[in-house]
Amino acid sequence: MYERVIITGGSGRLGRSVxxxxxxxxxxxxSIDQTVPGSPVPGVTYRSMDLLDAAGTRALFEEIRPSAVVSLAAIAVPFSAPEDVILRTNAGIAHNVTAAAVASGAKKVIIASSPSIMGYGSPAGWVPPRLPLDEDVTPQPWHAYGLSKYVAEQVAAMFAQQTEDVKFISFRPCYVIAPEEWEGAPTQQGHTITERLDDPALSAVALFNYVDARDVTDFLLTALANIDRVQNGSVFFVGAKDALARRPLAELIPEHHPGLAHLAHGLTGDSPAFSIQKAKEVLGWEPTRSWHTxxxxELQA
Ligand SMILES: NC(=O)c1ccc[n+]([C@@H]2O[C@H](COP(=O)([O-])OP(=O)(O)OC[C@H]3O[C@@H](n4cnc5c(N)ncnc54)[C@H](O)[C@@H]3O)[C@@H](O)[C@H]2O)c1
Structure with missing residues (x-):
């Protein structure tokens, strides 16, 4: 089924692929964003809007009357703005977009969260109950970005309590690799993929998670098509099948996170620290790309 779909943040790193x-x-x-992309996709309509403007956002959604909404717009990097600004911006966008989606008659709403809500990197020392992490592990955000994304998930869950007519999903994309980054362009944190593989400390921060932006796109297409199978307000991790590492995490996690050493023994081979079983079992989605492919x-070598 074809949708009239609003994608917020469509000019961004992930949004362009989606x-x-x-x-x-x-x-x-x-696509609704505060900026217009350098190379627009033919056939796509681009509208400019500050999604923190609740009334303007609602009016624009009511003009468009989407059947579905995928919301990616956010301040996407922890500590890239003052903490209060990140919290206000991301929580505000999540609420304004979800409210406008419902008011304008959309029946499917998917909101971007982040694995960083889990709490890894916490200065107080974060120890989850198990690895790999799955959606039943309770998030313990320790910065405003993580908290804002946890709020975004709760906004979707809140609206799921208000109406049975609209389906809501939140998804937690791992470290997103845009297509040009496989060719050597810098990734979100400024390093190339090869630098991240050569220096495991760079990827250790986020437990070696990553995902190809086109696999996230496939996840979103699959999620929209199969949203009726989903318990309303559900959350999904969206990651690669493997870890962004040249050695098993059973070795790397004890080296970089000694406090998690007792949880890592099962992460042999190229197993990642984030489980994508739920997306596979509920939606039938699996990623098809990895850093190996x-x-x-690496391919040239
Ligand atoms: N890139 C990653 O590795 C990653 C990982 C986990 C989660 N996410 C989440 O995925 C989403 C997309 O991330 P990205 O890497 O593409 O980010 P990005 O910064 O490249 O894109 C975000 C887009 O949102 C737009 N935006 C920000 N504030 C806005 C506002 N007030 N009104 C309208 N538009 C606004 C920006 O102009 C930008 O185009 C974000 O929600 C991010 O938190 C990203």
Missing amino acids: VAGFAEHGHDVI ELRT
Whole structure:
């Protein structure tokens, strides 16, 4: 079924791939962002809006009347703005977009969260109950970005309590790799993929998680198509099948996170620290790309 879908944050690192993938799939795509991308996708409508403007956002959604909404807009990097600004911005966007989606008649709403809500990197010392992490492990955010994304999930869950007519999902994309980053462009934190593989300390911070932006797009397409199978307000991790590491996490996690050493023994081979079983079992989605198949320099070697 083809959707008239609003994608917020469509000019961003992840949004550009999602907009392109949805348009390619035949959906009627309207990207809403405060900026317009350098290379717009033909056939996609681009609208500028500050999504912190609740009334303006609602009016724009009511003009567009989407059947579905995928919300990616946010301040996407922890500590990239003052903590109060990140919290206000991301929580505000999540609420404004979800409220406008419901008011304008959308029946499917998917909101971007983040694995960083789990709490890794906490200065107080974070020890989860198990690895790999799954959606039943309770998030313990320790910065405003993580908290804002936890709030975004709760906003979706709150609206799921208000109406049975609309389906809501939140998803936690791992460290997103845009297609050009496989060719050597810097990733979100400024390092190339090869640098992140060569220096495990760089990826250790986020427990070696990553995902190809096109696999996230496939997840979103699959989630929209199969949203009726989902318990309303559900959350999904969306990651690669493997870890962004040249050695098993059973070795790397004890080296970089000694406090988690007792949890890592099962992470043999290329097993990741984030489980994507739920997305596979409930939605039938699995990623098809990995750094082994996509990284240009590795393929040449
Ligand atoms: N990139 C990652 O590794 C990663 C990992 C986990 C979660 N996420 C989440 O995925 C989403 C997309 O991330 P990204 O890497 O593409 O981020 P990005 O910064 O590249 O894109 C975010 C987009 O949101 C827009 N935006 C921000 N504030 C806005 C506002 N007030 N009104 C309208 N537009 C606004 C920006 O202009 C930008 O185009 C975010 O919600 C992010 O938190 C990203």
